[in-house]
Amino acid sequence: MLVPTEKFIKNAILNHKRGKIFFPNNFVKFGSSTAIRQALIRLEEKGLLVRLAQGIYLYPKEHKQLGLLYPSLEEIALAISKRDKARIIPTGIQALNKLGLSTQVPMNLVYLTDGSPRTVKIKNNTIKYKIASPKILSAKSETNILVIQALREIGQKNLDGNQLEKIKNILKTVDKDLIKHDMKLAPVWISKIMEEILKNKE
Incomplete structure (x- = not known):
């Protein structure tokens, strides 16, 4: 039997399209931080969610041949910046790639941001946020x-x-x-x- 917080979170997730990235603070109205964290862990164990990193969950798309489809690092980075209401600026190889100046796809992303500096580990890759100067922003x-x-x-x-x-x-x-x-x-x-x-x- 689903406990109330888990039931509310599950229903909220099912109202979205597959491929949506969720964070615990998407569900603050459904319970305490501990109850939300435990509910997300249970929903991951039941296969509704996939944990991408600490505090980052995916309601995955499924493909008949390919199985679960994961978002790109850039999609995850954008979701984090949207959650934090922060601006991000691509740097390095990613900037070259987005302009069509390089076909190389970076394995690790570095962004300049007006949000908090941090490094997020996604499997074997990382998304790094560095403080941007007010000038470039x-x-x-x-x-x-x-x-x-x-x-x-x-x-x-x-x-x-x-x-x-x-x-x-x-x-x-x-x-x-x-x-x-x-x-x-x-x-x-x-x-x-x-x-x-x-x-x-x-």
């Missing part, structure tokens, strides 16, 4: 932020003509006023690249 365009982070990852000395051309084509899609604002937040060498794009847009 004041950028107005997500594309500009990704470009700045991607160029930081490449480095001024390693930037080749092909990469530069791709960056220019990406920035051509961004409103010039946003480029004008965000280029002031970038290192000087990146700012110069953005300024060159501006001149070509005017």
Whole structure:
């Protein structure tokens, strides 16, 4: 027989589509933190939920051939940031990947955030949140932020003509006023690249 907290949580979960990520604080109205934690453990044991990490649960999708389908690290990272009401900025290889500058998919993700710094371990991978400077968080365009982070990852000395051309084509899609604002937040060498794009847009 289901205890009340477990029953309420189960019904709440079943009202969502499969693939949804849950945290204990999604269920605070159903009982104490101890009761919620115990209920989630029981629902995991019964196969309704899959535990992705401490305090992170998945209501999994199922595929006939592939079995349980797990969310990507990025989907988990976004769910955590949404829970924490925090902004996150991709860095490194992930920024390159999102802009189409690399086909490499990072095994571990690092984000800049205005939330709490932490490292979340998901099986053999990690999601790391590092404190972002207020400067970069004041950028107005997500594309500009990704470009700045991607160029930081490449480095001024390693930037080749092909990469530069791709960056220019990406920035051509961004409103010039946003480029004008965000280029002031970038290192000087990146700012110069953005300024060159501006001149070509005017």
